[in-house]
Amino acid sequence: MDLKLRKIYVPMSETAFYILFSLQQPQHGYGIGQQVREMTDNEVSISPGTMYGTLSKMEKDGLIELVREEEKRKIYQSTDLGKEILQIELNRIKRLYKNSIGEEYYG
Amino acid sequence: MAKTKTIMKIFTIADYEEEEKWLASQHGKGWRLTKVIIPFFYVFEASEPEKVIYQLEFKESKVTDDYLKMYEDYGWEYFGTYLGWNYFRKPESEIETESDREIFSDAESKIAMIEQVFQSRIWPLLIVFVAVILPQLSDLDKDVFKTSDIVFLIIYLVLFGLYIFAIIYCGLKLFRMKKNLEK
Numbered sequence A: 001m002d003l004k005l006r007k008i009y010v011p012m013s014e015t016a017f018y019i020l021f022s023l024q025q026p027q028h029g030y031g032i033g034q035q036v037r038e039m040t041d042n043e044v045s046i047s048p049g050t051m052y053g054t055l056s057k058m059e060k061d062g063l064i065e066l067v068r069e070e071e072k073r074k075i076y077q078s079t080d081l082g083k084e085i086l087q088i089e090l091n092r093i094k095r096l097y098k099n100s101i102g103e104e105y106y107g
Numbered sequence B: 001m002a003k004t005k006t007i008m009k010i011f012t013i014a015d016y017e018e019e020e021k022w023l024a025s026q027h028g029k030g031w032r033l034t035k036v037i038i039p040f041f042y043v044f045e046a047s048e049p050e051k052v053i054y055q056l057e058f059k060e061s062k063v064t065d066d067y068l069k070m071y072e073d074y075g076w077e078y079f080g081t082y083l084g085w086n087y088f089r090k091p092e093s094e095i096e097t098e099s100d101r102e103i104f105s106d107a108e109s110k111i112a113m114i115e116q117v118f119q120s121r122i123w124p125l126l127i128v129f130v131a132v133i134l135p136q137l138s139d140l141d142k143d144v145f146k147t148s149d150i151v152f153l154i155i156y157l158v159l160f161g162l163y164i165f166a167i168i169y170c171g172l173k174l175f176r177m178k179k180n181l182e183k
Helices: A003-009 A014-022 A029-039 A048-060 A080-100 B016-028 B065-073 B107-139 B147-182
Strands: A064-070 A073-078 B004-008 B031-037 B041-046 B052-058 B077-082 B085-091
Touching (some): A014 A029, A048 B065, A073 B065, B004 B031, B016 B052, B107 B147
Antiparallel strands (some): A064 A073, B004 B041, B052 B085, B077 B085
């Protein structure tokens, strides 16, 4: 994987993480926003400007791709590269969590 | 026909937050924005006083259908685009959580917008200043007192002043806003 991309996306902002996590399934921007609110009990919400900007950037970087357009809404899904980056980030968070609760981390 | 009023007010590219607040306060007093006439005029129509939030987004690329649809999904009414700024508004009655009040929910995306303003407004201004306006300074001292040259001199000085103001005022203000967000 491109080292530059890895540097940009790992570690990831909370916004980017939830967007990329949600896009394991096809979804449009507003739908992602709703999903994230539900998942986080309204503690994380992503406004449209932030959502649109992040989706555009991730598409440009090849982490997600346009699947189709429905009633003017662009529906995206993560690419193999996106899934790979998400996995790296998930491992990092797992390590963080394990250490934070005093469990040993074996990789 | 509803009563209208037109106000002339100058907001620079670094004053968008002030502009948002001013438009909201007009709406709160019963003056709904109906038109913006570039560069400094705002047309309002008498309406019911209502608490409405205004948000401005600088975006150089063209406004697309999917972009507007997303804002619409989030409850933002698109008002129009003027000089690269997209105007959105939303009644406060539709606000559920604090983050519904803003079109950007994190510092990163706010910073990205300021960087876009720098890139497409401040830097080009600076380049024109250094490459075109500044070099003429050295030509000025010759024959300045011919009448035609005095007119030229005045135009030049006004332009010179405007450029210095725009670059220093807008540049510094945006820079400070960016620094604050980075904290």
